[in-house]
Amino acid sequence: MAANSTSTTLPAPSTGFWTVVALTLVGAAAAIYRFAVGLGASTNLTDNVPWGLWVAVDVLSGVALAAGGFSITAAVYIFNMKKYKSIARPAILTAWIGYTVVVMGLVIDIGKPLAFWHPLVMWNYRSVMFEVVVCITLYSSVLALEFAPAFLERFKLTGLQKFLKLFTFPLVIAGIVLSFLHQSSLGGFFLIMPHKVPTLWWTTNLPYMFYISAIALGLAMVSFESIVSAWVFKREQETDIIRGLGRGVLITLCIYLAFKIGDLAWRGALPQVFSSGKASLFFSLEMLIGVIVPIALYAMRSIRESVNGLFLAACCVMVGTVMNRFNVNFFAQAGPHTSYFPSLWEILVTIGLVSLMIVLYRLAVTYLPVFHEPGKSH
Amino acid sequence: MATNNEKAKGVLVDLTRCIGCRGCQVACKSWNDRKTDKTALEGNFTNPKELNSDTFTRISFIEQDKADQPVWSFIKNQCMHCADPACLSACPVGAFSKTEQGAVVYNFGRCIGCRYCMVACPFNIPKYEWESTNPWIRKCTFCADRLADDKVPACVKVCPTNVMFFGPLEDVKKEAEKRLKENPGKYVNHIYGKEEGGGTSWMYLSAIPFDQLGFDTTIPAFKLPNLTWGMLSEIPVKVGALVVGLGLIAAFRNRGSSEESSESTHGEEK
Numbered sequence: 216m217a218a219n220s221t222s223t224t225l226p227a228p229s230t231g232f233w234t235v236v237a238l239t240l241v242g243a244a245a246a247i248y249r250f251a252v253g254l255g256a257s258t259n260l261t262d263n264v265p266w267g268l269w270v271a272v273d274v275l276s277g278v279a280l281a282a283g284g285f286s287i288t289a290a291v292y293i294f295n296m297k298k299y300k301s302i303a304r305p306a307i308l309t310a311w312i313g314y315t316v317v318v319m320g321l322v323i324d325i326g327k328p329l330a331f332w333h334p335l336v337m338w339n340y341r342s343v344m345f346e347v348v349v350c351i352t353l354y355s356s357v358l359a360l361e362f363a364p365a366f367l368e369r370f371k372l373t374g375l376q377k378f379l380k381l382f383t384f385p386l387v388i389a390g391i392v393l394s395f396l397h398q399s400s401l402g403g404f405f406l407i408m409p410h411k412v413p414t415l416w417w418t419t420n421l422p423y424m425f426y427i428s429a430i431a432l433g434l435a436m437v438s439f440e441s442i443v444s445a446w447v448f449k450r451e452q453e454t455d456i457i458r459g460l461g462r463g464v465l466i467t468l469c470i471y472l473a474f475k476i477g478d479l480a481w482r483g484a485l486p487q488v489f490s491s492g493k494a495s496l497f498f499s500l501e502m503l504i505g506v507i508v509p510i511a512l513y514a515m516r517s518i519r520e521s522v523n524g525l526f527l528a529a530c531c532v533m534v535g536t537v538m539n540r541f542n543v544n545f546f547a548q549a550g551p552h553t554s555y556f557p558s559l560w561e562i563l564v565t566i567g568l569v570s571l572m573i574v575l576y577r578l579a580v581t582y583l584p585v586f587h588e589p590g591k592s593h
Numbered sequence: 594m595a596t597n598n599e600k601a602k603g604v605l606v607d608l609t610r611c612i613g614c615r616g617c618q619v620a621c622k623s624w625n626d627r628k629t630d631k632t633a634l635e636g637n638f639t640n641p642k643e644l645n646s647d648t649f650t651r652i653s654f655i656e657q658d659k660a661d662q663p664v665w666s667f668i669k670n671q672c673m674h675c676a677d678p679a680c681l682s683a684c685p686v687g688a689f690s691k692t693e694q695g696a697v698v699y700n701f702g703r704c705i706g707c708r709y710c711m712v713a714c715p716f717n718i719p720k721y722e723w724e725s726t727n728p729w730i731r732k733c734t735f736c737a738d739r740l741a742d743d744k745v746p747a748c749v750k751v752c753p754t755n756v757m758f759f760g761p762l763e764d765v766k767k768e769a770e771k772r773l774k775e776n777p778g779k780y781v782n783h784i785y786g787k788e789e790g791g792g793t794s795w796m797y798l799s800a801i802p803f804d805q806l807g808f809d810t811t812i813p814a815f816k817l818p819n820l821t822w823g824m825l826s827e828i829p830v831k832v833g834a835l836v837v838g839l840g841l842i843a844a845f846r847n848r849g850s851s852e853e854s855s856e857s858t859h860g861e862e863k
Contacts, residue, residue: 255723262645262720265708293839295846326706326721326728333705337686343821344685344709346828384843392835396828406820407679407713410811422824548712 226449232577235570242567245560246323254326257560264548268557272565273320275401275540277313278351279425280533282433283440284310284358285394290463292387302456304365304585305444306437311358312575314351316568323564343403350397357390365583399426401540405547412547413494414484420474421543427474428505428536431467434460435509435532442526444580452522461525464532465513472506497542505535601695601794602740603765604749605758606669607772608799608806609779613638613652613667617748621650621671624736624747644670646720649733650748655806666799668806669756671748672697672718672733673786674794680710680719682818688730695762695794696735704730715790715812735794762794769796791816 249257260267287306290296322328334348360379367376402425405412418424438460445452479485489495509531518524545555557565579585622629627647632640638654650671657664678697681689688703689710699719706728711719722728736746744750749757758768769784785803786796789812797803804810 251726253724253726253728254721255725260723262643262711262723263717265711265721289839293843293846295843324707326708327704330705333686333703337703339682339684339687341682341818341822341825342685342687342709343825344683344707346825348685388836388839388843391839392832395831395835400824403821403824404709404712406824407683407817408715409813409817409820410715410809419820419823 226447228577229447231447232574235573235577238570239567239574242564242570245563245567249323249560249564250328257558259555259558259561261555263553264545264555266544266548267555268561268565269320269324271541271544272537273324273568274317275544276537277317277320277568278398278401279429279432279536279540280436281310281313281317282394282398282429283437284313284361284433285390286430286433286463287437288361288387289391292384293391296459298459299456301453301586302437302441304362305440305580307358307361308365308576308579308585309436309440309572311355311362312572312579314355314358315575316572318351318355319571320564320568343400343406347397347400347404350393350400354390354393354397357386357393361386361390365579365585368584369582395426398429399423401425402543405543408547412543413491413498414482414487415479415491415494415498416543416546418478418482420478424471424475424478427467427471428539431464431471431532432536434463434467435529435536438464438525439529439533440576442522442529444586448580448586450586454522457522457525458519461513461519461528464529465510468506468510468513468532472502472510475502475506494542494546497538497546501535501538501542503535504531505539506532509535598693599761600693601762602735602759603695603762603794603796604746605765605769605772606795606797607756607758608666608668608797608801610754610756611652611667611669612754613654613665614753615652616751616753617669618648618651620747620751621733622648624739625649625734644718644720644732646722646729646731649731653807657801657805664801666801666806668808669748670807671795672735673716673790674733674735675715675790676792676794677790677816677818679713679715679790679817682821683709683713685709692735692737692741694735694737694740696737696740697732698734698737699730699732701729706730713817715817716809765796769798772798785810788814790814791819 245257254260258267258269283306287299287303290299291303322331325331334345335352339345360382363379364376367373367379399422402421402423405417405421406419409417438457441453441457441460444450476485479488487495488498491498509528512518512524512528512531515524518528621627627649630641630645630647635642639652641648641651644651650669653668653670655666655668657666674695674697676695678689678691681691681697684704685707686703686705688700689697690700691697708721708730710730711717711721719730719732721730736744736748739746745759749759758765760768766784766787769787773780773782773784780798780800781802783803784796784798785808786793791814797808799806
């Protein structure tokens with residue numbers, strides 16, 4: 216049980232970790248290059264494909280990957296599933312780091328990085344992008360407050376910690392509501408272009424599709440992280456918890472699959488699953504890798520009971536959902552003359568941002584009480 | 594947002610009249626002070642190949658065979674100036690606005706460069722200054738400065754064959770309908786832009802089906818921002834329902850446990 220693992224001493228950083236640090240620095244250098252020369256010289260973006268790798272991965276997927284934060288706090292504080300309490304803090308940490316990195320990705324991606332603050336004072340309430348920016352800003356603050364107890368515990372500010380505890384519940388609710396709003400609105404970006412997004416993806420339910428798949432992805436991410444942390448830090452696997460998370464992912468994926476099929480059938484678009492050429496191919500791949508294969512895996516007892524099996528299933532969900540975000544974003548822009556493959560700089564920045572998340576996570580779990588039960592220390 | 598005012602202007606582009614002289618292209622560059630592109634012969638007369646940050650309008654040349662006769666079509670492309678522009682609703686910082694005359698104009702001072710306008714535009718009109726480190730979104734302005742000054746747009750002014758009929762928006766619609774009615778068989782029976790995306794200030798008549806001339810004929814006939822507004826306008830209701838729902842679930846699930854966190858470190862309660 217997690218509650219028994221009181222030790223916070225972690226093994227010294229390995230060469231793997233230093234590689235990640237190096238990749239972060241390379242990514243930072245690539246970002247500086249992008250700022251220096253502009254988007255045209257550093258990316259393969261064009262007037263035909265204005266949204267590329269950074270939007271698809273760093274923003275659309277990054278936000279969805281951080282959905283574990285609100286999902287776990289909902290499980291623990293709303294549904295009172297106490298066994299997940301030990302992973303609430305790591306999940307909140309991941310989400311907080313995730314959003315911080317997403318915001319960095321956004322600043323790198325926008326053409327006028329120095330104007331990043333404009334949406335906070337120049338409001339267009341009819342814009343989905345405006346809503347997303349507001350929600351992400353507010354939710355980052357909520358996550359900071361939700362994670363603050365780790366700092367307060369570390370520096371033994373017990374009074375402040377008790378005071379903050381009064382707000383646990385409102386913060387959790389605010390986090391869930393804000394997450395629902397912006398996770399779904401990332402799908403909402405594409406509502407305005409019904410004739411551009413292929414029928415396989417475009418539905419007025421697109422926001423809900425994004426929301427449900429974000430929950431599956433968020434939970435998969437939390438279990439992925441729990442398994443990898445145990446491997447890297449040579450801790451015991453929290454088998455009970457990762458099995459429970461697997462069950463959560465399975466249920467969410469089944470709901471997603473049923474919703475997807477129901478929605479396609481309702482719109483009479485089921486035949487297009489096989490008849491839309493390239494879109495059909497990519498749609499099938501995303502559904503197979505991200506939904507159908509993991510459902511089959513989680514349904515098998517031998518997989519459910521093995522850490523490697525759960526790890527594999529979580530990886531499938533992560534890859535499949537990222538593919539979904541990529542597909543929706545790319546096919547929304549795909550015209551007759553469209554081709555796009557990210558430039559070296561785009562790839563380096565994205566790798567750098569992912570690496571930065573790992574570095575920040577590692578630093579946080581080394582210097583802050585993340586893994587042991589909150590409240591245990593006093 | 595609505596431009597049902599008397600000052601709203603429109604343009605009817607009668608493609609049957611265009612001779613492909615590209616005078617409009619030159620006049621547009623000249624009035625808007627845009628630099629010219631370096632071009633190359635590529636077996637196609639359309640030049641430049643697509644609109645870009647320095648080319649707000651250009652003639653697309655399409656060659657077809659009709660009854661074994663080669664047929665040229667010359668199609669003027671530029672911003673359509675929607676009644677309810679997708680770019681305007683999409684922009685997080687309100688960098689787009691619609692002038693009294695119906696021109697959709699852009700404010701660089703607000704723009705953050707997110708490029709959602711480019712992705713959202715049903716006609717793929719806004720273009721980006723990719724090579725700049727302080728880039729603008731660029732597109733046809735309907736010569737908003739000239740309109741405000743009671744002048745006609747530069748391209749309309751220069752056109753030698755009167756391809757473009759410029760006037761109050763309502764008159765433009767009437768003129769399009771009149772030409773359709775008075776010349777049976779001359780045009781395909783469609784006024785492109787009258788319904789597309791909920792209606793635009795620029796409209797087209799053509800003798801050849803629009804989808805063969807590069808026009809997107811799949812654009813729905815309603816205001817596209819309604820789709821996103823449908824979602825956004827429900828936010829207050831959704832937030833209220835979620836807060837109440839989550840509160841009730843939490844109260845139900847946590848009943849009987851006095852201190853929600855302190856005594857549960859063993860994680861055995863379910």
